[in-house]
Amino acid sequence: MAYTNDAVLSKLSALNESHESIASTAQWIMFHRRHAATSVQLWLAKLKELPSSKKLNMIYLANEVTQQSKARHKEDFLQAFSPYIAEATTLAYTGANADIQNKLRRVVDVWRDRNIFDRQIQDAMEAKLDEIDKARSTNKVGAFGGSRSMFASSASLTPSLPAELTPLVAPAQNLSKSTPNMKTAINTANTEFDKLVDPANPPPAPPVQAARLSGLLKTLAMAENLVSESMKNRKELVSALEKILATNKEALATEEVHFNELTTRKAVIEAKKQEVELAILGGNNSIKEQTPGDRMSCSPVPEPERPQVEALTPPHVQNHHEDDIYGDLGNPQNGNDANAAPPPVFQQERQFPSATSGIEILSDLASHYQTMPLNGSSKKRKLGTSNDEVFPDLGADDGIDADVAEMLRKDS
Structure with a gap:
């Protein structure tokens, strides 16, 4: 079939998800590699x-063409697909269900692992896919009330991985990604091989048979590459496991040495404990075997002497202040002189009005004054015949001020 735009569109419209359809269409397009730019548009x-x-079938077609071109070192289609592959992958990824998106992700991962496109193109393509995933997760959170706890990813719920198992993560992830593609490629290659070599099927025309053989060779080569990649990932995983196994064997040997040492020490301590217990039991039996006479003959233990205790009551100290106050009369508190006169009792000073006469003042004082001996004398004295007031003898000058005496003289 001659190359025309309608012929290309017809081939693309007839494309289906079977590997045979994808491989045959890719072969026809690659045959006309001079029109690579037009075919890609x-x-x-x-x-x-x-x-x-x-759209997934179109991505599979691009994958077949680019990988075959890379293997044959033909750069025509690689250069033609590079400006559009990120946009095309984003269009196929947007709005697709989870199954289709996972398949597209596997194709993109294969492109990265095999360096089909330049690193910048690969990074831009993956960044666009990540933006779509992020936008979808944000929309889900908003639709369900903003709660992320119910829709958290399984990775966030998985407990943290031990540090010694970290080297296993990368090989295990690579192996999990390559295994599905490898199994699919192996099944496809085996199926096509059985159909082509089955003697029950009549042989086709030589040109058709040559095309089928060529397609089978490509299928076998792709399956071989996928198996080789899976083997590489598995060898890395086995190597990491062997390192972890060697480390754990060394740790196990060290732990066994510690275990044997602790077991030996435990046995020694148990034997020593039994020896001490037997010694204690032997001592108790020897005490019980003593006769009563032996016990009575034992001299009692002498009691220790009582310690000397200093008296707590201090001796009496003479109060010299009392001697200064009472002099030869003795201290009334000690009871040395029972006949000693009591101390004088002083009455509170009385207040008088300013208009009161001297006689009235003296009369009032005399009525409240206690009779007491002064200077060893107890004589009394009359001050006047009119009032018959009796006053104590206050001494030679009677203890009266000159002003008071003058007032008394005038009143008399």
């Missing part, structure tokens, strides 16, 4: 028109 235009389920 028509491919992108057709991809935009197809639904999500059909």
